[in-house]
Amino acid sequence: MGSVATKLDPAALEAVVKGLTQAVAETSVTTMKAQNYHWNVKGMAFGPLHEMFQTIYEDHFTGQDELAERVKALGAHAVGRYDAFLALSKVTECDGHVDAQAMIANLRDDQRTIAGTLDALARTAEEAGDLITQDLAIERGTVHEKFAWLLDAHIQG
Template sequence: MTQTAATLTTNAQAEIVNGLNQCVAETAVTTMLAQNFHWNVTGMAFGPLHDLFQQIYEDHFVAQDDLAERAKALHGHAEGTLGGMLKRSKVTEVEGVPAAEDMIRLMMEAQNTVASSLAETGSLAADHGDTLTEDLCIARGQTHEKFAWLLRAHIS
């Protein structure tokens, strides 16, 4: 049976919100990673990588809001601190300025990590009948997998 924010149990809401906050945290850290790489990429592929990293951080900035607002719609708390996001995220910050090929690999790994967390949260939402969260997670997961493919094409 399809559930809405108003009909989900309190426990279901809390579980889904926890998953959404995982996705928000990883998306936020990946946003900053992409912006860092956008600012600092150099080399023969500067132009296309500079543009791709910008596409990624602009997309992810909007996505953070969509995911956080869904958590709020489920009567939850949206993680809004950088420290909290860094503690929660499986995507980590990068020290220094990696070479362009390393930036690509790191960003591809980050995209796959976020896609995986979105798939897990989408499955959890589906288990509880929350098709709205499931649909959001599916759409976001597809976007992250597309970015991973675009990045992989630069090094394969």
């Protein structure tokens, strides 16, 4: 019994690393966006929104590290450049000149996008026989789906 990294066939490994890298990219772009909103949010709900955006970017900073370090455990190169992240990411940047409602809706949509990427990664990893990456993708997907609900609840009702 070797480690997953030594057992994966090259095509399966490439597919898993590709999915992980996309998840790192989208988590990273969203880290910056949540921090941008943490800085630039305005209005009577400043306090709780400033804090919630901090909770999100702190989680994402840790999350992107876990995903990138899984790439390393698999023996591949971890992408660590913003231009590469932006090219890969389905999450886009925001200049921060939007109202609190739009910040919340944007971040909610981003959480759903990342959750979708992680769901696809979990399935790719399962197919590859890489249950460790599958577990990480499910764990991170659960966090992003929870943030999507948390953000969505602010702009419903």
